Amino acid sequence: xxxxxxxxxxxxxxxxxxxxxxxxxxxxxxxxxxxxxxxxxxxxxxxxxxxxxxxxxxxxxxxxxxxxxxxxxxxxxxxxxxxxxxxxxxxxxxxxxxxxxxxxxxxxxxxxxxxxxxxxxxxxxxxxxxxxxxxxxxxxxxxxxxxxxxxxxxxxxxxxxxxxxxxxxxxxxxxxxxxxxxxxxxxxxxxxxxxxxxxxxxxxxxxxxxxxxxxxxxxxxxxxxxxxxxxxxxxxxxxxxxxxxxxxxxxxxxxxxxxxxxxxxxxxxxxxxxxxxxxxxxxxxxxxxxxxxxxxxxxxxxxxxxxxxxxxxxxxxxxxxxxxxxxxxxxxxxxxxxxxxxxxxxxxxxxxxxxxxxxxxxxxxxxxxxxxxxxxxxxxxxxxxxxxxxxxxxxxxxxxxxxxxxxxxxxxxxxxxxxxxxxxxxxxxxxxxxxxxxxxxxxxxxxxxxxxxxxxxxxxxxxxxxxxxxxxxxxxxxxxxxxxxxxxxxxxxxxxxxxxxxxxxxxxxxxxxxxxxxxxxxxxxxxxxxxxxxxxxxxxxxxxxxxxxxxxxxxxxxxxxxxxxxxxxxxxxxxxxxxxxxxxxxxxxxxxxxxxxxxxxxxxxxxxxxxxxxxxxxxxxxxxxxxxxxxxxxxxxxxxxxxxxxxxxxxxxxxxxxxxxxxxxxxxxxxxxxxxxxxxxxxxxxxxxxxxxxxxxxxxxxxxxxxxxxxxxxxxxxxxxxxxxxxxxxxxxxxxxxxxxxxxxxxxxxxxxxxxxxxxxxxxxxxxxxxxxxxxxxxxxxxxxxxxxxxxxxxxxxxxxxxxxxxxxxxxxxxxxxxxxxxxxxxxxxxxxxxxxxxxxxxxx
RNA sequence: GCCGGAGUGGCGAAACUGGUAAACGCAAGCGACUCAAAAUCGCUCGUGCGCAAGCACCUACGGGUUCGAGUCCCGUCUCCGGCACCA
Numbered sequence: 001x002x003x004x005x006x007x008x009x010x011x012x013x014x015x016x017x018x019x020x021x022x023x024x025x026x027x028x029x030x031x032x033x034x035x036x037x038x039x040x041x042x043x044x045x046x047x048x049x050x051x052x053x054x055x056x057x058x059x060x061x062x063x064x065x066x067x068x069x070x071x072x073x074x075x076x077x078x079x080x081x082x083x084x085x086x087x088x089x090x091x092x093x094x095x096x097x098x099x100x101x102x103x104x105x106x107x108x109x110x111x112x113x114x115x116x117x118x119x120x121x122x123x124x125x126x127x128x129x130x131x132x133x134x135x136x137x138x139x140x141x142x143x144x145x146x147x148x149x150x151x152x153x154x155x156x157x158x159x160x161x162x163x164x165x166x167x168x169x170x171x172x173x174x175x176x177x178x179x180x181x182x183x184x185x186x187x188x189x190x191x192x193x194x195x196x197x198x199x200x201x202x203x204x205x206x207x208x209x210x211x212x213x214x215x216x217x218x219x220x221x222x223x224x225x226x227x228x229x230x231x232x233x234x235x236x237x238x239x240x241x242x243x244x245x246x247x248x249x250x251x252x253x254x255x256x257x258x259x260x261x262x263x264x265x266x267x268x269x270x271x272x273x274x275x276x277x278x279x280x281x282x283x284x285x286x287x288x289x290x291x292x293x294x295x296x297x298x299x300x301x302x303x304x305x306x307x308x309x310x311x312x313x314x315x316x317x318x319x320x321x322x323x324x325x326x327x328x329x330x331x332x333x334x335x336x337x338x339x340x341x342x343x344x345x346x347x348x349x350x351x352x353x354x355x356x357x358x359x360x361x362x363x364x365x366x367x368x369x370x371x372x373x374x375x376x377x378x379x380x381x382x383x384x385x386x387x388x389x390x391x392x393x394x395x396x397x398x399x400x401x402x403x404x405x406x407x408x409x410x411x412x413x414x415x416x417x418x419x420x421x422x423x424x425x426x427x428x429x430x431x432x433x434x435x436x437x438x439x440x441x442x443x444x445x446x447x448x449x450x451x452x453x454x455x456x457x458x459x460x461x462x463x464x465x466x467x468x469x470x471x472x473x474x475x476x477x478x479x480x481x482x483x484x485x486x487x488x489x490x491x492x493x494x495x496x497x498x499x500x501x502x503x504x505x506x507x508x509x510x511x512x513x514x515x516x517x518x519x520x521x522x523x524x525x526x527x528x529x530x531x532x533x534x535x536x537x538x539x540x541x542x543x544x545x546x547x548x549x550x551x552x553x554x555x556x557x558x559x560x561x562x563x564x565x566x567x568x569x570x571x572x573x574x575x576x577x578x579x580x581x582x583x584x585x586x587x588x589x590x591x592x593x594x595x596x597x598x599x600x601x602x603x604x605x606x607x608x609x610x611x612x613x614x615x616x617x618x619x620x621x622x623x624x625x626x627x628x629x630x631x632x633x634x635x636x637x638x639x640x641x642x643x644x645x646x647x648x649x650x651x652x653x654x655x656x657x658x659x660x661x662x663x664x665x666x667x668x669x670x671x672x673x674x675x676x677x678x679x680x681x682x683x684x685x686x687x688x689x690x691x692x693x694x695x696x697x698x699x700x701x702x703x704x705x706x707x708x709x710x711x712x713x714x715x716x717x718x719x720x721x722x723x724x725x726x727x728x729x730x731x732x733x734x735x736x737x738x739x740x741x742x743x744x745x746x747x748x749x750x751x752x753x754x755x756x757x758x759x760x761x762x763x764x765x766x767x768x769x770x771x772x773x774x775x776x777x778x779x780x781x782x783x784x785x786x787x788x789x790x791x792x793x794x795x796x797x798x799x800x801x802x803x804x805x806x807x808x809x810x811x812x813x814x815x816x817x818x819x820x821x822x823x824x825x826x827x828x829x830x831x832x833x834x835x836x837x838x839x840x841x842x843x844x845x
Numbered sequence: 846g847c848c849g850g851a852g853u854g855g856c857g858a859a860a861c862u863g864g865u866a867a868a869c870g871c872a873a874g875c876g877a878c879u880c881a882a883a884a885u886c887g888c889u890c891g892u893g894c895g896c897a898a899g900c901a902c903c904u905a906c907g908g909g910u911u912c913g914a915g916u917c918c919c920g921u922c923u924c925c926g927g928c929a930c931c932a
Contacts, residue, residue, distance in 0.1 A: 224849090229849075232928070233928085235928095288932080289932070291932065344930085368930085370930080374932075382932090387846090388930055391930095458932090460931050580927090622856090622857095653858095655858065662857055663857095664856070667856090667872090668871095669871075673870095676885095716858075716859085717869080720859075721869080789865090792912080792913070794913085797865055821899090832912065834864090834912055836864055840864050
């Protein structure tokens with residue numbers, strides 16, 4: 001009987017994952033195997049995974065896929081001699097929990113703890129190396145106390161401010177919606193058209209950090225896709241801010257007075273505040289932002305966004321009615337949701353401005369293809385060289401002038417469409433004949449000299465609206481006093497507790513439900529002691545998650561948000577793994593908050609995550625998993641049937657971790673077979689005799705391959721390599737030697753920790769397999785002494801030869817020509833011989 | 846439209862800086878063991894012609910560079926994800 005014989009392994013004890021897994025999870029708890037020595041641990045390594053939102057449905061297989069991938073990496077780092085900290089927590093505030101609570105009619109304060117308990121059970125079952133002593137729950141007052149503290153830190157530094165802004169409003173559900181709940185302009189819950197309502201909202205001035213957030217990306221070891229997504233989101237464009245003087249128009253002034261919009265203060269000049277167009281447009285000119293100052297000679301008209309404050313002033317009496325009607329129309333359009341790529345609409349204001357380059361009067365229009373939120377809310381229209389302007393000019397018969405001539409074109413070449421490419425400037429006065437791109441700087445200079453322009457960088461990024469007119473979140477720690485105005489709640493009075501009220505339903509006032517609870521709402525002014533009211537908005541869930549990684553090492557501490565010493569030792573995070581759906585918001589907000597805390601002197605670093613890798617998505621049988629399709633993998637079912645180790649390993653075997661994989665139910669049996677073989681081979685392994693040299697060679701090749709692959713998160717190929725080794729180990733009629741099997745147990749341990757512990761113990765070891773070092777790779781043992789060389793004739797494969805690893809070209813050639821399959825294609829001397837050492841020999845004839 | 850990513854057997858997938866395409870696994874077929882089945886073990890398994898040896902073809906499609914291309918270059922198509930009138 002051989003080692004692999006069925007009878008022999010049947011005679012040995014069968015592999016029963018359920019009892020082994022239970023045993024070891026119990027043992028880990030008792031021994032504190034997964035407890036990290038935060039104070040004294042050597043070579044600290046912080047392996048962070050994005051914490052889950054504890055839904056009522058329980059753990060999604062996607063969660064487990066993400067966490068297992070992180071766990072393997074963390075365990076691997078531990079085997080490399082690091083003290084690894086792998087904490088986990090719950091992102092439990094927010095609209096999803098609240099909506100679910102509303103749906104089932106249960107209070108989130110009762111519901112969430114139950115969901116968390118279920119999550120914890122499933123997570124513990126997954127065999128993660130999590131130190132549960134440092135669990136974080138964002139809804140815990142001990143946590144959100146510090147979320148509120150962070151708000152105050154920003155407030156102190158002038159980075160939190162209040163302004164009127166539009167919110168998404170569902171008229172049927174009578175509630176404010178988060179952006180992610182609006183799908184194509186409709187409420188994700190009831191499908192009704194979402195409206196915009198104007199409300200006072202709190203914002204964080206993330207735009208102040210746009211440049212740094214962008215520049216720092218270059219130095220981060222992150223997935224390129226994630227960095228690209230952030231770069232696009234921040235959306236830097238450089239160009240110029242140009243002022244177009246208003247033409248004297250006697251008709252305009254009275255309207256300005258009547259409109260009540262102050263345009264006379266002129267208090268802030270150009271460039272003082274990029275995000276605030278009201279201030280940016282001075283009394284007597286329209287400011288625009290352009291990335292193409294080189295085309296300014298072709299600016300034949302201007303367009304203001306319908307909400308632009310200068311519209312009233314510029315509109316002539318004759319056009320007032322039409323302009324007002326148009327603005328009302330666009331307002332209605334906005335309520336319905338803005339449609340992109342519809343036919344352009346607009347209206348002439350009757351007013352004119354002066355093109356500072358040509359000195360010509362050009363008409364000023366109002367149109368909704370210009371957005372108030374970007375730039376200055378006004379543009380110089382260059383129909384010859386901008387697609388949108390071209391479409392608009394064509395429709396309204398506005399002049400189109402060519403100012404850039406591409407290859408083979410002249411000033412007179414007609415424009416059938418906008419030409420946005422490069423070329424030579426034409427119809428551009430003294431700049432004629434110059435290269436368009438190179439003249440951007442020169443023209444900006446030239447305009448700047450007359451006071452008409454400044455070079456300017458603009459960002460697509462908007463300030464972060466953190467207000468939510470909802471119940472289930474941390475109250476924003478602000479009080480409004482009749483005499484003192486807006487007063488921040490002093491740190492000593494934190495947390496501002498979220499009251500446990502039964503009535504948390506949002507209503508159609510557009511104000512947070514908290515406003516209805518008078519005992520909470522009315523309070524004393526922390527400053528003068530007089531009558532005051534609380535801010536009733538709660539903060540965005542993304543604020544909770546923007547700093548949780550700072551909290552883990554200090555979880556439970558009441559005196560500080562994060563301990564200085566522990567933070568110094570453990571942060572920034574060494575490895576962060578999560579979904580790319582958070583590539584922009586969560587990761588950007590976390591970076592922003594970290595930078596602010598750094599600037600405030602609380603942190604020594606300004607980037608929170610040294611390394612980030614996005615994992616892929618799991619689909620099932622070629623289709624996306626969804627509740628409605630009923631094809632969601634229930635992790636508990638699979639773990640019951642196959643065991644946790646098999647399930648974990650299978651998830652990692654599906655495909656490249658960073659790309660995800662297709663969960664084919666049948667495939668899991670192969671992984672189970674692999675573990676069964678590991679089990680039986682380990683039990684029958686012998687100490688007698690010597691290990692086989694060729695098996696050892698394969699072993700060391702596998703040690704190298706597995707280590708390399710795991711550190712690159714290529715778990716699927718690491719597993720394949722171990723399977724290959726298993727096949728070598730079991731080939732032939734012999735019992736495997738312990739020296740051949742024991743290292744394999746260690747290689748498998750990050751993937752299948754329970755079976756590895758069990759076999760490690762049965763082998764006669766006292767402690768945990770995770771407290772020994774990863775097997776060392778010996779390059780000498782891994783070296784092949786004979787290799788297979790591919791032999792090509794004219795680039796086509798004609799045979800293979802077995803040769804010594806260090807064979808010379810001459811010997812290889814001789815051996816190759818001795819092969820009949822090769823020699824029959826070679827007549828006479830080869831013209832040329834290409835020899836790639838260890839790979840192939842190509843004879844060119 | 847723009848920005849990412851991807852197209853390889855029946856299926857999930859491998860392939861280091863250009864060097865034997867399909868490792869590993871699933872499914873399928875045949876065989877051993879068994880009264881039988883399951884499990885287990887062994888063999889076969891890209892397509893075409895062929896008993897075989899072998900030859901030809903094959904990495905979405907069309908070109909190119911090269912002794913040699915899944916990999917590099919040019920062009921085309923399809924799918925997935927994100928952004929969407931960003932001046």
